Amino acid sequence: MIEVAHLTKHYGGRAAVDDISFTVPRGRVTGFLGPNGAGKSTTLRILLGLDRPDAGTALIDGKPYRDLRYPLHTVGALLDGPGSVPERRAVDHLTWIAQSNRIPRRRVHEVLDLVGLGGVAKQQVKKFSLGMGQRLGLAGALLGDPEILVLDEPINGLDPEGIRWVRTFLRGFAARGRTVLLSSHLMTEMADTADEVVVIARGRIAAHGRLDQITAGHPSLEHVFFALTGDQGPEW
Ligand SMILES: Nc1ncnc2c1ncn2[C@@H]1O[C@H](COP(=O)(O)OP(=O)(O)OP(=O)(O)O)[C@@H](O)[C@H]1O
Numbered sequence: 001m002i003e004v005a006h007l008t009k010h011y012g013g014r015a016a017v018d019d020i021s022f023t024v025p026r027g028r029v030t031g032f033l034g035p036n037g038a039g040k041s042t043t044l045r046i047l048l049g050l051d052r053p054d055a056g057t058a059l060i061d062g063k064p065y066r067d068l069r070y071p072l073h074t075v076g077a078l079l080d081g082p083g084s085v086p087e088r089r090a091v092d093h094l095t096w097i098a099q100s101n102r103i104p105r106r107r108v109h110e111v112l113d114l115v116g117l118g119g120v121a122k123q124q125v126k127k128f129s130l131g132m133g134q135r136l137g138l139a140g141a142l143l144g145d146p147e148i149l150v151l152d153e154p155i156n157g158l159d160p161e162g163i164r165w166v167r168t169f170l171r172g173f174a175a176r177g178r179t180v181l182l183s184s185h186l187m188t189e190m191a192d193t194a195d196e197v198v199v200i201a202r203g204r205i206a207a208h209g210r211l212d213q214i215t216a217g218h219p220s221l222e223h224v225f226f227a228l229t230g231d232q233g234p235e236w
Pocket of ligand 1: 011012015016034035036037038039040041042043
């Protein structure tokens with residue numbers, strides 16, 4: 001369970017996130033939606049202990065990320081691609097993370113197979129396409145077999161087959177009682193994947209609730225989104 005309460009963060013006097021509160025329940029895929037600069041990444045970075053809030057809290061299973069005893073076993077994250085040194089081979093990148101977190105080596109091969117990179121495990125990451133890099137990032141997030149996944153734009157760069165694979169994987173992950181928080185710009189994809197949505201605009205929550213309730217009476221999630229955010233959508 002993820003609980004964000006009264007979270008506030010300013011950069012240079014401007015609020016990137018302004019007193020936002022929402023919860024992310026177990027057993028559901030929760031989509032985190034918002035236009036460019038709305039505050040999604042800021043929220044996720046604070047949640048994962050990569051930045052500090054000015055006020056409020058972002059808790060994972062009741063604790064700030066830095067107080068988690070076994071962070072990789074609790075929450076897997078994908079923020080900015082695979083996070084690997086480009087010269088490193090995929091298998092070595094994951095082995096390095098596994099070893100520093102007391103995760104057995106066999107799990108590296110399990111997650112590589114799981115994300116469809118088993119056949120290219122010995123390739124250098126710099127030879128990977130954007131989509132392969134995203135899969136490697138997801139493999140890293142899954143190493144500790146976490147209960148919670150936090151993914152920032154995980155389908156960026158994926159081809160249609162890759163997008164479908166991520167969707168099916170995340171739906172299955174949540175169906176086993178686990179928790180997914182997923183940010184994306186892609187409305188159609190979000191409408192197909194999420195059970196719950198949190199819409200953020202200009203650092204504030206514009207809507208939060210079940211996807212079917214939020215879209216009721218509207219032709220699509222995209223229509224709701226533009227109505228809520230006042231965004232005309234040219235940059236989407
Ligand atoms: N390290 C930083 N220093 C200064 N300003 C920042 C920093 N990080 C974010 N911001 C600003 O905070 C606001 C929110 O940015 P954030 O990256 O959280 O938005 P986002 O919703 O993730 O957008 P995008 O979809 O474009 O990634 C923006 O105005 C951004 O310019």
